Amino acid sequence: MDDKRYLLSLIREGEHQQQDFKYRVADASKLAKSVSAFANTDGGRLLIGVRDDGQIAGVRSEEEIFMMHQAAYKFCKPEASIKFDTYHVDGRTVVIATVPPSLRRPVCVHDEEGNMRAYIRIADENIVASPVHLALWRETQKPQGIMLTYDDDIRQLLSTMQGRQTLNQIISASKLPRHRVIMLLARLIRFGTLRWEYTGQQFLFSIV
Numbered sequence: 001m002d003d004k005r006y007l008l009s010l011i012r013e014g015e016h017q018q019q020d021f022k023y024r025v026a027d028a029s030k031l032a033k034s035v036s037a038f039a040n041t042d043g044g045r046l047l048i049g050v051r052d053d054g055q056i057a058g059v060r061s062e063e064e065i066f067m068m069h070q071a072a073y074k075f076c077k078p079e080a081s082i083k084f085d086t087y088h089v090d091g092r093t094v095v096i097a098t099v100p101p102s103l104r105r106p107v108c109v110h111d112e113e114g115n116m117r118a119y120i121r122i123a124d125e126n127i128v129a130s131p132v133h134l135a136l137w138r139e140t141q142k143p144q145g146i147m148l149t150y151d152d153d154i155r156q157l158l159s160t161m162q163g164r165q166t167l168n169q170i171i172s173a174s175k176l177p178r179h180r181v182i183m184l185l186a187r188l189i190r191f192g193t194l195r196w197e198y199t200g201q202q203f204l205f206s207i208v
Helices: 003-013 028-040 062-073 131-140 152-160 167-174 178-190
Strands: 019-022 044-048 083-089 092-099 108-110 116-122 125-128 194-199 202-207
Touching: 003 019, 003 044, 003 083, 019 028, 028 044, 028 062, 028 092, 028 108, 028 116, 028 125, 062 083, 062 092, 116 131, 131 178, 152 167, 152 178, 167 178, 167 202, 178 194
Parallel strands: 019 044
Antiparallel strands: 044 092, 083 092, 108 116, 116 125, 194 202
16 A cells, blocks of 8 residues: 555544644644653554644654654653654655553653643543542552452442542542542552543543
């Protein structure tokens, strides 16, 4: 398959969980959010030089390619793995940046205020990871042999959960310290007792 047919086949997929279009690269720190989101979720690819409507605009300069590298290697901590492939279509250059899932999550980015934030990819959006996600990544780095012990705090938390609730609602209902609730939610998600979903621009947690 030649470059044009291959690119058009990708563009027809549209933007989704593992694909994003970038018309141009004007800010490496903003591009890094997509890199972080892919690295922290299922991996994915950035089609750089493609408009949101799928039109091929092309990468305009070497400076844009330089900023792509900065996004992965300067603004992401730890550095994200990324592979660049260049394609030529009708006199225009499109760069596909492929980001695999990271084994060292979370991959964080310096935001506009200088804070470090991790992102996850949900459908075609890059969403700031919740504190529970950060705790869950820490949990998954622990040995697999660890057992879940249903102590008094877990029983108290589960007894107060009703339907789908936000983190703040669970904290309020359980009367447990915030840091403790975050850790317990992450642990219960890891062991399949709870699940999370993103809806209405907020994370909701519920019993499986």
